[in-house]
Amino acid sequence: MLQVCLNGARSRAEHVHLPLTPQELARAARAAVAAGAQEIHLHPKNDDGEDTLEPTLVAAALTAVRAAVPDVPVGVTTGAWTMPDPEARAAQVRAWTVLLDHASVNWHEEGAIEVATALLERGVGIEAGIYSGTSAARSFREWPRAHQVLRVLAEITETSPQTALRAAADLLDDLRPTLTAPILLHGEDEAAWPILRQAVTQRLDTRIGLEDVLHLPDGTPVETNADLVHAAQEIIHQAHGEF
Template sequence: MRLDDPVVITCSISGSLADRNQCPAIPYTPAEYAAEARRIVDAGGVHIHIHARKPDGTPSYEVEDFQAISDAIRAEVGDAAIMNFSTGAMGVSFEKRVEYLRAVRPEVAALNMGSMNYAKYSARRKQFVFSAVFANPFDEIIGFLDVMNELGIKPEHECFDVGHVGSLAPLIDMGVLKTPLHVDFVMGVTGGIPPTARNLAAMADNLPEGDHHWGVIGISRIQWTMVAAALSLGGSIRVGLEDNFYLPDGTVARSNGDLIEKAHQMVIDAGRRPATVQEARAALHLPEVPLASAAAR
């Protein structure tokens, strides 16, 4: 990627862990997802990453919930945003996660590129407040790639450490991973790579040879520092309530739209240009019109 490439602004709309006790703006119902999608698009976002929930806010991996959320967003914003489904989970079977990909067929699906310790640490308490092993073995990664290749879904490779980036090359050599790639570097999870500009540059430098699209996902308030770093290095960016509730001045965002609006301004202030949805589809090597929309016409 180059500094003159347009910046794809992605929004992680809700996540699956946080709830309204932590941030009142997190959407639960399909109608609330659609309202947030409208705010995202109006503020300049062109790519929406989705974890499904039931209307009471419970995380869901059911086809009907992904379908209802997808339908509501499409009814609200049409083809103005790329739809991206999460496939990451702890304790949810591979088969369950494949089921909603087959049924709903998003344009993009996130694919975690390796196993890791995944934790949250409290410096005040001097202890981990959450700690687990996030298992993403190669056999599951290959299984997801086989399904995505079959369905025409573009994988978004989420890399939490440099070793995850290194895992891309053998999959390309095997022929199960098609280039050019769409890769996001996740910075700031305890157990993954520390969130510094130098580490972000190292992640990008370790990509396999080729003209790949990459971006950054900064977790918690370090998000804004990582956005600035990615913009200076030629990458794209993701913000959103899954990753961070706060604007740079420390105020809590009223919606995903607030976060996207700030990210959009940072792109311009950095001398870069926000991508249109058509440019985002070209950067990710997607059809100009989503398959589901094309079939309906």
């Protein structure tokens, strides 16, 4: 499975074509799916371009994207930066009026279990974000409801390609002995493409998009999410002929 991550916590200062509004997210989602993306991850934004879990803004983004790509699963972040207080963040999830297909929960953050519990109560799938270089894998394994998540996001935070590849191998070794959920492996910045290739080689789910990287595999600055998805699909087809 190839997921597209449309914007992330970035701003227009980082990329002039970063989709922020519901209409921009919808257009970006449609183009990315046409290029081969099978799922969508996005960060709803407020009027200042900041990430938010505010129910009306989540509903606006989700409604627009689902209208553009009605049969494609869509998820959002629940990162602690959107609402630092864990109880308030879980309350926002419980107040959502339009439900996502899934949402990511960063397991190294305070309040991860509270937010994950709220998502399960709402029937929203959980992508358990396990960052390399943290104790998140152990904490996640100790959670009694770990078997109920949709998938695990193996998130490689190291950006030096060689260091990232070693970190990915170590994290996968740490996760696999007891893990039953599918794994989505991805990297960021300079390590995004090497980690994507590693995921493809190991036949793991992966993702690409302007959240993770702002250049193509040859280093050329990228304009759109669809361009990144197209490049990822070329790598996938070269490796397997299909994904």
